[in-house]
Structures are given as C-alpha cells and as structure tokens.
Amino acid sequence: MSQADVDPRRLVVVGASLAGLRAVEAARKTGFTGEIVLIGAEDHLPYDRPPLSKAFLAAADDSGELPEVPWFRTEETMREELGVDVRLGQPATALDTEARTVTVGDEQIPYDLLVIATGAHARLLPGAEGLDGVHPLRTLDDSLAVRDKLEAGARTVVIGAGFIGSELASTARKRGLEATIVEALPTPLVRATGHEMGAAIASLHELNGTTLRCGVGVASIEGDGKVERVVLADGTTIEADLVVVGIGVIPSVGWLEGSGLMIDSTIGGIVCDENLWTGVPGVYAAGDVASWMNPTLGERQRMENWTAAAEQGAAAARNALDPENAKAYGTVPYFWSDWYDVRIQFVGSPDADEVLLVDGDPAAGGRWVALYRRGDRLIGALTVNGQTEIMKYRVQIMKGGSWDDALAFAEKRRIAHAEKFAASV
Amino acid sequence: MSITQVMIEGTGGAADLRTEKTMKCVTVDFDKCTGLGICESLAPDFFEVNDDGELIVLKETISDGELQEVEEAVAGCPTEALKIVDA
Numbered sequence: 001m002s003q004a005d006v007d008p009r010r011l012v013v014v015g016a017s018l019a020g021l022r023a024v025e026a027a028r029k030t031g032f033t034g035e036i037v038l039i040g041a042e043d044h045l046p047y048d049r050p051p052l053s054k055a056f057l058a059a060a061d062d063s064g065e066l067p068e069v070p071w072f073r074t075e076e077t078m079r080e081e082l083g084v085d086v087r088l089g090q091p092a093t094a095l096d097t098e099a100r101t102v103t104v105g106d107e108q109i110p111y112d113l114l115v116i117a118t119g120a121h122a123r124l125l126p127g128a129e130g131l132d133g134v135h136p137l138r139t140l141d142d143s144l145a146v147r148d149k150l151e152a153g154a155r156t157v158v159i160g161a162g163f164i165g166s167e168l169a170s171t172a173r174k175r176g177l178e179a180t181i182v183e184a185l186p187t188p189l190v191r192a193t194g195h196e197m198g199a200a201i202a203s204l205h206e207l208n209g210t211t212l213r214c215g216v217g218v219a220s221i222e223g224d225g226k227v228e229r230v231v232l233a234d235g236t237t238i239e240a241d242l243v244v245v246g247i248g249v250i251p252s253v254g255w256l257e258g259s260g261l262m263i264d265s266t267i268g269g270i271v272c273d274e275n276l277w278t279g280v281p282g283v284y285a286a287g288d289v290a291s292w293m294n295p296t297l298g299e300r301q302r303m304e305n306w307t308a309a310a311e312q313g314a315a316a317a318r319n320a321l322d323p324e325n326a327k328a329y330g331t332v333p334y335f336w337s338d339w340y341d342v343r344i345q346f347v348g349s350p351d352a353d354e355v356l357l358v359d360g361d362p363a364a365g366g367r368w369v370a371l372y373r374r375g376d377r378l379i380g381a382l383t384v385n386g387q388t389e390i391m392k393y394r395v396q397i398m399k400g401g402s403w404d405d406a407l408a409f410a411e412k413r414r415i416a417h418a419e420k421f422a423a424s425v
Numbered sequence: 426m427s428i429t430q431v432m433i434e435g436t437g438g439a440a441d442l443r444t445e446k447t448m449k450c451v452t453v454d455f456d457k458c459t460g461l462g463i464c465e466s467l468a469p470d471f472f473e474v475n476d477d478g479e480l481i482v483l484k485e486t487i488s489d490g491e492l493q494e495v496e497e498a499v500a501g502c503p504t505e506a507l508k509i510v511d512a
C-alpha cells in the first residue's frame with residue numbers, strides 16, 4: 001500500500017476484551033488503513049469470558065490435560081494481520097475530549113476516533129479482602145485461582161445466585177464437590193428473568209444437589225489467613241475452602257471522571273444514542289460499559305452479555321469511522337447460561353405485563369418454555385433445554401410480532417413436540 | 426453468484442483491486458459449535474438448532490441477496506464455528 005492510501009486518522013480503542021477486539025476487527029474489515037491503538041488494563045491479550053465459569057473450570061480430561069485458555073487471537077494475528085499497536089498491562093486513567101487524548105501512565109495518546117470498551121468489573125464484598133480463597137469471577141486470573149481451589153477439592157460457597165455464581169456451583173457439583181449458594185434476595189434472577197421464572201430456574205439447584213439459601217445475607221467471612229467459614233445473618237455457619245463472590249458487576253467508568261462524558265445514573269454506563277455515539281465528537285462506546293437507546297425494543301438498556309458486546313464493538317467502530325452513514329444498533333437481547341446439563345436461554349426483555357408458561361413444567365424438570373407479554377406484543381421468551389424453540393421467538397420479537405401470534409405458534413410447537421415424544425416411546 | 430473484490434497485497438496502488446466471480450458457501454466446524462443458535466435468529470433460512478441442541482444446516486449455497494445475513498451470522502457466532510468459503 002502506498003503512503004497516499006493510508007488513512008491519516010488514528011483510532012484508539014480502550015478495553016482489550018470482546019467489544020474492543022470486535023471494534024478493531026470491524027475497522028479493518030471496512031478497509032480502514034489508519035493507525036489503531038488498543039489499550040488494555042489486563043496483562044493478557046483478549047480472551048473469551050463465558051467459558052471462565054463453564055468449560056474452563058472443568059476437571060482434567062482422560063489424558064490429564066486441563067482445559068486451555070480461551071484466547072481470541074494470537075499476538076501475531078493482532079500485530080501482523082490486524083496491524084494493531086497493542087498496549088497491555090496498564091489502564092487508561094483519563095480522557096481529555098478537548099485535546100483528544102487518552103492518558104496511559106505518563107503518556108498522552110492522541111486519537112481522532114475513540115471507542116470506549118472498558119466493560120465492567122466485579123462488585124466485591126466489603127470486609128472479605130485479604131483472605132485467601134475468596135474470589136470474584138470476572139477475569140482469567142480469577143478463574144485460574146478458582147480452578148486451583150476446585151482442583152484441590154474445595155468445599156465451595158457461592159455468594160449471589162446470579163448466572164455466573166450458579167454456573168460455578170454447577171461446575172463444583174460436577175466435580176463432586178459440596179456447593180452452597182447464598183442469596184440475599186428472596187428470589188434469584190428477578191432482574192434478568194422476572195419473578196415467576198427466577199424461582200423456577202433456581203429450582204434447578206435443589207434438583208441437582210446444590211443447597212440454595214435465599215433471603216439471608218452474609219454476616220461475615222472468617223478464617224485465619226485463608227477462608228474457613230461463611231457466617232450468615234441468621235447465625236448459620238457454612239464451612240468453606242472457596243468462596244466465590246458473584247454479586248454483580250459495575251461498569252468501568254471511573255477513569256472517565258472529569259471527561260465530560262455523561263454517565264447513566266440509573267442503569268450505569270456511558271450514555272449513548274442509538275448509534276452508540278456519546279455526543280462528544282469522535283467518541284463512541286460499546287459493550288458492558290455502554291448505556292444506549294435500543295431502537296428494537298424502544299428501551300434504554302445496558303447489556304451484560306456476549307452477543308451485544310460483540311455486535312456493539314463492531315457497530316461502534318463502523319459508526320466512528322463513517323459518522324455520516326452511521327447505522328443505529330438495535331437488537332433483541334440474548335443470553336444463555338449452562339447449569340448442570342441444562343441450557344437456559346433468554347431473548348428480549350423481562351420487563352413484561354404478563355409471563356406465561358406455554359410448554360413443559362419447571363417442577364418436573366426437562367424442557368420448558370415461557371413467553372413474556374408487553375401490551376399486545378411478544379417482548380421476551382425463556383427456554384430451558386428449548387434450543388430449537390428460542391431463536392424462533394427471537395425472530396418474532398425482532399419483527400415486532402404480536403402476543404396472539406406467539407401463543408398460536410407456541411401451541412403448534414407444543415403439540416408437534418408432544419406428538420414427536422409420544423412417537424418415540 | 427456474488428462479486429467480491431479481492432485485494433492483492435504488496436504490489437501497491439489502486440490497480441490491486443480486481444473483480445472476481447465466485448460462488449459462496451457456508452461451512453460449520455461442528456467441533457466448535459455448541460448449538461447456541463445465534464446464527465438461526467440471524468439467518469433462519471440457513472440454520473436451525475434441533476431438539477438435541479445440534480445445529481442443522483438447511484442450505485449451504487449463498488446467493489447475492491443473502492450474503493449480508495449470513496455474514497452477520499458468522500460474526501454473531503460466539504464460538505467462531507461458521508465460515509464463508511468459495512465453492
């Protein structure tokens with residue numbers, strides 16, 4: 001390529017994880033030839049997080065090998081193929097939108113275009129610092145530490161019955177270890193799936209031998225140098241060698257203080273418009289750190305899931321490079337979670353007027369499907385072991401499908417499934 | 426049929442862009458695919474996950490008008506199991 005063809009603009013991406021990587025890749029894919037700098041606080045190249053509470057924590061296979069680290073790209077691919085100047089191991093500490101610079105250490109890195117993809121970090125339990133065996137589960141280093149304890153046969157206590165804590169408990173059970181989950185709220189997973197379904201999903205724990213204690217807080221985590229027990233607010237003591245704290249995440253926006261970027265005071269994250277633009281020239285945000293107006297659902301949202309981070313990373317970079325042709329990013333949110341041998345999948349929004357179980361029975365285990373109604377529209381769907389159902393509802397929600405059509409469709413599927421099942425026995 | 430622009434590296438200049446005609450197909454690496462189904466929601470004419478959570482490819486050959494949706498499915502797959510290749 002000759003000098004004249006090189007785009008004079010410099011794209012800086014802060015946050016070297018899924019959204020940041022997808023921003024870089026999308027920029028190159030659209031043919032951007034300018035300089036790209038990727039800044040990451042962790043020492044590691046981008047890696048995939050969902051396996052960190054699932055497959056990566058599994059026991060060694062028959063040949064004695066533990067699962068490999070889920071790297072996204074090699075260093076060579078990053079530097080040679082993608083032509084990225086990767087700066088790892090130091091966080092960005094400030095943003096000056098007037099001078100158009102990002103501060104890393106003593107250096108001011110200039111940008112023409114900026115994609116902020118700093119994601120989120122684990123919320124910690126105050127008072128548990130410094131005890132060996134107490135871990136959040138957000139990073140590769142967290143997961144490696146947790147895996148060491150599981151390998152040593154740790155009695156495991158999980159604080160917080162969210163998806164990540166539930167996956168961890170399920171992994172510990174698969175390894176034959178004792179696992180207890182403690183949840184302060186009376187019903188888990190309400191924010192993600194609503195009241196009715198939160199309780200139904202949580203029943204999977206008891207079915208699989210994990211103790212779930214809801215509606216009781218943690219009074220203290222005790223031990224001498226290393227954790228020995230968790231004491232609950234009602235006085236119960238649970239012996240533990242490993243305590244995993246899964247009480248949610250906080251969007252990583254601390255470094256933006258004084259930058260003038262707007263932070264969402266209700267759902268957290270950087271306030272963006274439909275195009276993931278922050279309102280400041282050249283500055284876009286993507287992934288767990290972005291609060292944006294989702295035109296597909298007509299709601300302001302901040303996602304904490306893989307699919308949105310990947311898609312937003314790419315969309316933010318494309319819009320940053322070509323703001324005149326910017327495209328709104330709309331999606332029907334999707335997440336999955338694997339517990340025991342069950343796959344839980346959710347599409348849409350849990351913020352509904354009605355939730356209806358349309359197939360199966362949570363109490364009986366197996367497969368079930370629930371639909372979420374807002375007004376006369378289908379707004380969400382939850383399946384447990386319903387892999388063949390879930391995406392059909394995602395398509396309906398995407399197209400703004402009606403509740404009545406969804407119910408009629410569900411009934412057809414239920415009958416077809418029952419017939420198939422009857423034929424197979 | 427789809428028209429793709431192929432960039433040849435190293436020789437420099439706009440002459441590097443030449444036009445080539447190829448048929449495109451989608452392939453699945455079943456060792457990677459975990460049946461999450463994102464591809465099905467983005468390109469339902471091409472993919473369906475069955476009751477056992479396994480991915481079924483409904484058709485492989487991609488026409489011009491379908492290329493974008495299949496590209497979105499490829500980008501959307503969390504396990505990077507999908508690829509578009511020249512037939």
Ligand SMILES: Cc1cc2nc3c(=O)[nH]c(=O)nc-3n(C[C@H](O)[C@H](O)[C@H](O)COP(=O)(O)OP(=O)(O)OC[C@H]3O[C@@H](n4cnc5c(N)ncnc54)[C@H](O)[C@@H]3O)c2cc1C
Pocket residue numbers: 014015016017018019020039040041042048049050051052053090091092093117118119120121137138139164252255286287288289303304305306307309334335336337338
């Ligand atoms: C254990 C686990 C299991 C999960 N399982 C699922 C699942 O099953 N399904 C699903 O849909 N989603 C799942 N998720 C969520 C999914 O992984 C996240 O939504 C996704 O990683 C978000 O990507 P991101 O790039 O926006 O942010 P992150 O992955 O949080 O990355 C942000 C990066 O920015 C860096 N950073 C932060 N501040 C700075 C700074 N100031 N300067 C430089 N760098 C900075 C951080 O160190 C980090 O590396 C899981 C997450 C975890 C932790």
Ligand code: SF4
Pocket residue numbers: 453457458459460461462463464465472474480501502503504505506507
């Ligand atoms: S999105 Fe990827 S992992 Fe999921 S079913 Fe399709 S190919 Fe398989």
